[in-house]
Amino acid sequence: MPAAPTLRTTPLNAVHRALGARMVDFGGWDMPVQYSGIIDEHNAVRTAVGVFDVSHMGEIEIRGPEAASLTDFVTTNAGYKLKPGQAHYSGLLYEHGGFVDDILVYKVADDNYFLCVNASNQDKDFEHIAAHNHFDAVVENAGPRYAQIAIQGPRAGATLQKLTPVDLGGIKYYWFADGEVAGAPARIAHTGYTGEDGFEIYVPPAEAERMWQLVMDAGAEFGIKPCGLGARNTLRLEAGMALYGHEIDASISPLEAGLEWIVKLDKGEFVGRGALLKQKQNGIRRQLIGFEMRGRGIGRDGYEVRFDGAPAGWVTSGGPAPSLNKNIGLCYLPIEQSVPGTSIQIIIRNQPVDAVTVETPFYKRAK
Amino acid sequence: MYPDNFRYTKEHEWVHADGDAGTIGITDHAQHELGDIVYVDLPKVGSRIDAGKSLGSVESVKAVSDIYSPVSGEITEINESLADAPEKLNTDPHGDAWLVKIRLSNLEELQHLMSAADYQSYVGAEK
Numbered sequence: 371m372p373a374a375p376t377l378r379t380t381p382l383n384a385v386h387r388a389l390g391a392r393m394v395d396f397g398g399w400d401m402p403v404q405y406s407g408i409i410d411e412h413n414a415v416r417t418a419v420g421v422f423d424v425s426h427m428g429e430i431e432i433r434g435p436e437a438a439s440l441t442d443f444v445t446t447n448a449g450y451k452l453k454p455g456q457a458h459y460s461g462l463l464y465e466h467g468g469f470v471d472d473i474l475v476y477k478v479a480d481d482n483y484f485l486c487v488n489a490s491n492q493d494k495d496f497e498h499i500a501a502h503n504h505f506d507a508v509v510e511n512a513g514p515r516y517a518q519i520a521i522q523g524p525r526a527g528a529t530l531q532k533l534t535p536v537d538l539g540g541i542k543y544y545w546f547a548d549g550e551v552a553g554a555p556a557r558i559a560h561t562g563y564t565g566e567d568g569f570e571i572y573v574p575p576a577e578a579e580r581m582w583q584l585v586m587d588a589g590a591e592f593g594i595k596p597c598g599l600g601a602r603n604t605l606r607l608e609a610g611m612a613l614y615g616h617e618i619d620a621s622i623s624p625l626e627a628g629l630e631w632i633v634k635l636d637k638g639e640f641v642g643r644g645a646l647l648k649q650k651q652n653g654i655r656r657q658l659i660g661f662e663m664r665g666r667g668i669g670r671d672g673y674e675v676r677f678d679g680a681p682a683g684w685v686t687s688g689g690p691a692p693s694l695n696k697n698i699g700l701c702y703l704p705i706e707q708s709v710p711g712t713s714i715q716i717i718i719r720n721q722p723v724d725a726v727t728v729e730t731p732f733y734k735r736a737k
Numbered sequence: 738m739y740p741d742n743f744r745y746t747k748e749h750e751w752v753h754a755d756g757d758a759g760t761i762g763i764t765d766h767a768q769h770e771l772g773d774i775v776y777v778d779l780p781k782v783g784s785r786i787d788a789g790k791s792l793g794s795v796e797s798v799k800a801v802s803d804i805y806s807p808v809s810g811e812i813t814e815i816n817e818s819l820a821d822a823p824e825k826l827n828t829d830p831h832g833d834a835w836l837v838k839i840r841l842s843n844l845e846e847l848q849h850l851m852s853a854a855d856y857q858s859y860v861g862a863e864k
Contacts, residue, residue, distance in 0.1 A: 403799070408799065
């Protein structure tokens with residue numbers, strides 16, 4: 371059964387369907403949520419290697435003499451500090467300090483920045499950046515020119531190395547190299563969204579199917595598994611990573627989301643800086659914090675959180691943590707309670723169930 | 738696949754009745770649709786449930802699903818082993834991973850439920 375005509379598809383759609391994946395509408399994209407099972411796929415990434423189709427993610431290119439100035443004007447992190455071949459996590463903000471999106475910024479060259487953005491935000495992000503482009507720079511919504519495949523897990527490097535002459539050991543974490551994978555041009559980034567070691571490769575869409583099959587073959591000896599959005603979510607939640615639409619959105623600032631480390635107020639003017647400065651001066655009222663369930667039950671997205679019997683906040687993401695054998699989540703709480711060790715209650719089907727706040731990440735890989 | 742001596746609901750529960758002694762569970766189709774089951778919430782022994790009303794819930798990694806009672810009656814036993822091993826619902830939903838036992842208060846309700854053959858064609862058509 372093909373995808374509903376209203377949904378967008380990646381170049382790997384037919385591959386997912388042939389593998390028997392369960393497909394879902396993910397922000398307007400027809401995407402695999404699972405193949406063999408979420409826990410099985412999750413465990414493959416933690417112990418061996420898994421491969422994800424993340425071609426739905428958007429790419430935006432900023433080129434020209436003032437590419438760096440535009441990038442720094444629309445993002446929170448210090449793009450000017452990146453070296454060619456280096457990447458970092460950053461935020462695109464509105465003037466009022468809320469998120470347009472959270473993104474990865476790759477510096478290709480002084481006059482060439484490459485942004486990886488959330489699938490359902492790519493058009494909005496592009497328009498936002500273009501609207502602030504008072505610089506000698508060109509902004510391109512380049513999503514259709516790239517497929518993206520994530521290879522994640524302790525054997526990700528060993529898997530991908532079979533397919534490329536680029537020395538992967540020479541690419542430090544959050545650096546990337548432009549080279550070839552299986553003879554096709556590829557941007558090879560030592561990045562991921564799983565809390566595990568791994569790589570994300572950007573390849574031409576026409577090469578995606580061949581690339582996927584080659585990665586599957588290369589990883590066969592390690593027990594590679596195709597992984598869907600379900601495992602991607604449990605993996606990123608264990609790693610304490612934010613997901614747009616859950617931990618962050620237009621109503622949330624990076625300071626509230628615990629992302630002050632991607633905000634460089636001293637780098638000069640940028641969109642949202644004034645609002646963040648004011649928040650710094652006046653203090654924020656709520657902040658994101660992790661929690662673990664103590665009572666029986668699973669606190670899930672949107673559930674109410676109580677402190678001392680009174681409504682205090684809400685769960686942004688919650689679910690089982692397969693690697694930790696616990697039920698975990700992230701929630702917003704008033705700043706006074708948003709510290710580890712606070713006893714809280716999550717309202718699960720009208721019943722308060724005990725939980726306690728904890729530091730994140732929940733899961734940290736052994737180095 | 739679907740035992741002939743069970744009756745089935747459109748919401749993918751089954752009931753097996755021996756006189757007024759019933760056993761309720763979810764179908765293999767239901768467990769497959771849910772994926773990895775990680776939590777089961779069941780009613781208290783002694784509670785009275787009406788047919789079509791929520792009996793509890795089953796949670797997969799991604800979602801919570803209500804279980805609706807196929808029949809009316811009083812809960813006489815719950816499957817305590819599911820608290821520590823909810824994953825049994827993925828492997829033996831028609832057997833070891835039954836949910837509750839119930840004393841049926843209206844045996845006629847069984848007539849309104851689907852036979853195994855009807856349920857088989859129902860889930861076949863749903864796909």
